[in-house]
Amino acid sequence: MYEGQFPGPELRVQEGDVLSVELTNDLQEETTIHWHGIPVPNPVDGVPNVTQDPIAPGDTFTYTFRAEPAGTYFYHSHVGLQLDRGLLGPLIVEEREPHVEYDREYVVVLDDYLPGDPRPPSDGGRGGSGRGGGMGGGGMMGDVRPPYEGLLINGRLPENPPTFDVTEGERVRFRFVNAASATVFGVRIAGHEMTVTHTDGQPVNPVDVDSFVFGAGERYDAVVEAENPGRWFIQADALDGNEPSARAVVEYESAGGSGAPQSPSSPSNRLQYGDLRAISSLDGVSGSPDRTFDLTLSRGGGQSYTWTIDGQAYPDADPLQIRPGEHVRIRMTNQSPVVHPMHLHGHFFRVGNAIKDTVMVPGHRGRVTLDFHADNPGRWLFHCHNLYHLDAGMARVVKYVE
Numbered sequence: 132m133y134e135g136q137f138p139g140p141e142l143r144v145q146e147g148d149v150l151s152v153e154l155t156n157d158l159q160e161e162t163t164i165h166w167h168g169i170p171v172p173n174p175v176d177g178v179p180n181v182t183q184d185p186i187a188p189g190d191t192f193t194y195t196f197r198a199e200p201a202g203t204y205f206y207h208s209h210v211g212l213q214l215d216r217g218l219l220g221p222l223i224v225e226e227r228e229p230h231v232e233y234d235r236e237y238v239v240v241l242d243d244y245l246p247g248d249p250r251p252p253s254d255g256g257r258g259g260s261g262r263g264g265g266m267g268g269g270g271m272m273g274d275v276r277p278p279y280e281g282l283l284i285n286g287r288l289p290e291n292p293p294t295f296d297v298t299e300g301e302r303v304r305f306r307f308v309n310a311a312s313a314t315v316f317g318v319r320i321a322g323h324e325m326t327v328t329h330t331d332g333q334p335v336n337p338v339d340v341d342s343f344v345f346g347a348g349e350r351y352d353a354v355v356e357a358e359n360p361g362r363w364f365i366q367a368d369a370l371d372g373n374e375p376s377a378r379a380v381v382e383y384e385s386a387g388g389s390g391a392p393q394s395p396s397s398p399s400n401r402l403q404y405g406d407l408r409a410i411s412s413l414d415g416v417s418g419s420p421d422r423t424f425d426l427t428l429s430r431g432g433g434q435s436y437t438w439t440i441d442g443q444a445y446p447d448a449d450p451l452q453i454r455p456g457e458h459v460r461i462r463m464t465n466q467s468p469v470v471h472p473m474h475l476h477g478h479f480f481r482v483g484n485a486i487k488d489t490v491m492v493p494g495h496r497g498r499v500t501l502d503f504h505a506d507n508p509g510r511w512l513f514h515c516h517n518l519y520h521l522d523a524g525m526a527r528v529v530k531y532v533e
């Protein structure tokens with residue numbers, strides 16, 4: 132945990148502020164912090180052995196960077212499986228002039244809850260947590276899912292949901308963060324339509340939906356008109372698991388805390404990536420690219436548990452070399468049956484008409500193409516944000532060369 136809290140303390144700054152965070156490592160092992168989504172300077176990106184030496188037990192490291200652009204972000208450890216031990220928290224960079232007005236806001240952090248120490252599937256029954264049997268299941272070409280005890284909203288299991296108070300007539304902004312280690316969530320709010328206003332912190336032309344699906348590392352902001360008094364569940368279901376839904380309660384002041392909250396109905400108008408149109412364009416990615424990578428995402432063969440990009444499992448993997456100023460295109464094909472939420476450090480990318488930093492590549496030969504401008508020199512990780520896939524090799528370094 133950060134500061135004894137789970138999720139970690141909310142960091143909230145104004146766009147353009149210089150944020151300085153001193154991390155003291157009281158763990159018995161090395162750690163780092165990554166500022167997910169913010170294109171920080173390379174030395175403070177928090178990737179061990181890529182952008183910095185890992186921070187040893189007892190040591191302190193100070194991360195300093197200008198918090199921009201505005202948006203909904205989060206921070207988390209980038210060492211091993213520490214994210215699944217609760218080393219995560221929200222980071223909000225407030226815009227000076229929002230493109231959609233609202234009266235109040237809530238941050239909604241979704242997570243999958245793993246008591247005890249997470250272990251990679253290749254550990255099988257070893258390890259000290261006493262669960263035995265490891266994650267198991269799934270078969271060679273399938274996936275494994277840790278034995279989650281439940282799904283969380285702001286650190287709370289569904290039997291003890293957080294409450295978000297609203298007043299009739301308000302416009303309420305929800306900042307949804309998928310901070311899970313492996314869960315793709317489908318999100319709905321009973322009795323209310325959501326107007327999606329941002330993805331991965333970046334403003335989009337508002338889209339009205341009744342649900343959206345997002346993978347680990349993605350964020351959506353949505354504004355809800357509070358015009359249906361009562362008590363209503365926000366519900367987030369694991370698309371790839373069978374744990375009970377994560378829940379929070381939207382409670383109108385006028386409801387007086389009485390009556391059972393109502394559950395959402397089946398989704399009929401789910402957000403698609405194609406609905407997302409960034410309100411401004413991403414510089415440097417118009418026309419045809421200067422460099423294109425065609426990458427296959429797949430499960431490694433053989434006895435060991437690996438996930439690969441073009442047959443290589445990080446860290447035994449070639450860097451993707453690019454030059455400053457290039458328009459770079461990455462075309463991904465997913466040859467596995469499971470979703471891979473792919474995240475690029477240090478840059479936003481264009482996917483369709485949206486500007487994002489994390490994008491789900493669907494299973495069963497799903498294809499996604501992203502374009503970015505090589506405007507932030509350094510060595511940057513490009514990886515699956517399913518923590519267990521990352522840990523098993525699904526990553527590459529994007530390396531600037533002259």
Ligand SMILES: [Cu+2]
Binds near residue numbers: 471515517
């Ligand atoms: Cu993956």
